[in-house]
Amino acid sequence: MDRRNFLKYATLAGSSFALTSCIQGKNSKSQSELVPTASPVVVNEPLKVGFVYVGPVGDFGWTYSHDLGRREMEANLQDKVKTTFVENVSEGADAERVIRQLALDGNKLIFTTSFGYMNSKIKVAKDFPHVAFEHCRGYKLAANVGTYSGRFEEPHYLTGLIAGKMTKSNVIGFxxxxxxxxVIRGIGAFTQGLRTTNPQAKVRVMWxxxxxDPAKERDAAQALINLGADVLSQHTDSAAAIQLAAExxxxxxxxxxxxSKFGAQAHLTSAINKWGKFYIDTALAVINNTWKPQAIWHGIAQSMVDxxxxxxxxxxxxxxxxxxxxNQFIQGTANPFDGPVKDQKGVVRVPKGKVLDxxxxxxxxxxxEGIEGSIPKSKS
Structure with missing residues (x-):
């Protein structure tokens, strides 16, 4: 499974509890006592930083967003860092080979940007205790392994607010x-925003x-249009839906x-990932020998999504x-899943005054509530 496979993750309840406690700043004793063994960077030599990408840099989606972050880090730190990346790396043995080679090549900080790299990364990290590893969407921490992710549900909620006011058919395709x-959380947050501005609107999902997969995404978009959708949203990586909407x-x-460049008139806004600040801060921490493994889950307030x-x-x-x-998300006074939150059967899952933890x-x-259809089983 690829970078964001939380299907496995959701079934590993113990691991989920550990990640949640880290996010809430309540690390267990064993995690809080982890001591990073990454060594300080040699004076006057740039920090070598490696990136492992699951897709092509030119996808204009997930991998492209990480590479924008890499380039932002280079632009800001200049001769303090020297970066390299490997794209289109599949999970399993190939991932382990690439991660290990980056470590052998002298990279002292390695970012792995796919959930499916987790076990390979943990295995390699044991053999390179003086290298700092950061894993996007993973949940396994070690003395030299941290994890990071964005609160993607926050920008999804904001786009839902807009959709509720821009639709005429009251059918939104996702x-x-x-x-x-x-992904389910992102669709839910979008729908919560949508129903705030337009309680009559419904969301139809195509998986x-x-x-x-631009071809499949375009076909799904067309199917949703055929079902009456006059606004499209997505939790996929290509610009196919934008292009079709423009047509x-x-x-x-x-x-x-x-x-926006794929259809300026059709494009209302994008829910974006911003990895640059985190990459800059992490590199500086390694350079200054202050880096430590953490489970990071940041939102708009920390400039990781917007x-x-x-x-x-x-x-x-x-x-x-x-x-x-x-601004309320930034101030911490609002959450995409502030109650009341009902499921599609009308059952109150989160009462008023509470929040989905x-x-x-x-x-x-x-x-x-507001999403039609049922959730299929993952084929991944």
Whole structure:
């Protein structure tokens, strides 16, 4: 399974509890006492940093967003770092070979950007105690292994607010990759935002069972349009939905990076990932010998996720509503899953005044009210 396979993760309850406690700043004693063994960088020599990518740099989605972060780190730290990356690395033996070679080549900090690299990374890390490893979407920590991810549900909620005001048919199409908690949570957050501004609107989901497959994503988008959708959203990696929306004269949201160039009139905004600040801060920590393994789950407040500039076609009052909610996310006074939250059967899952906690969000396997259909089994 690939980078964000929380299907396995959700079934590993013990691991889920550990990750959640780390996120909440309540690390267990064993984790809080982990001592990083990564050695300080030699003075006047650049820190060598390696990146392992699951997809092509030119996907304009997930991998592209990580590479933008790598380039931002280079631009900011200049001669303090020297980076390299390997793209299109599959999980399993190939991943272990690539990660090990990066360590052998002298990289003292290695970022692995696919969930499916987790076991390979842990295995290699044991053999290179003086290398710092960071794993995106994983949950296994070690003395020289940290994890990081973004609260993707926050920008999804904001795009939902917009969708509720821009739809005329009250049918929103959502293209999902794999039916795992991360994606289900994103669709749920989007729908919570949508129903805030338009309680009559419904979300229909098409699953492509793939992270990056432009042809399948386009077919799914077309199927959703055939079902009456006049606004499209996605938790997949290509710009196929934006391009089709532009052809059909409807609206769409991008994901991972700003996809406006693929259909400026159709593109309302994108839910984007911003890895640059984290990469810069992590590299500096290694350089200064202050790095330590942590389980990071950051949102808009920490500049790890956000939305791209909004299309001027969005009414000013709607833009103001979005900005207000965005500021509340930053201030920590709002959450995409503030109660009341009902499931699609009308059962109250989160009462008013409460919030869906981190553990429940990380294991989410149910649709919120407003989403039609059922969740299929993952084929991954």
């Amino acid at each position: 293209i999902g990759a794999h039916p795992i908690p991360e 492509v069972q793939n992270w990056y 059909k004269g409807i609206y769409a949201f991008g994901y991972n990076t700003d996809m 939305i791209s500039p909004m299309n001027p076609v969005i009414p000013s009052d709607v833009q103001q509503l979005v900005n207000t909610k965005r 981190n553990k429940a969000q990380l294991e989410m396997d149910w649709y919120v």
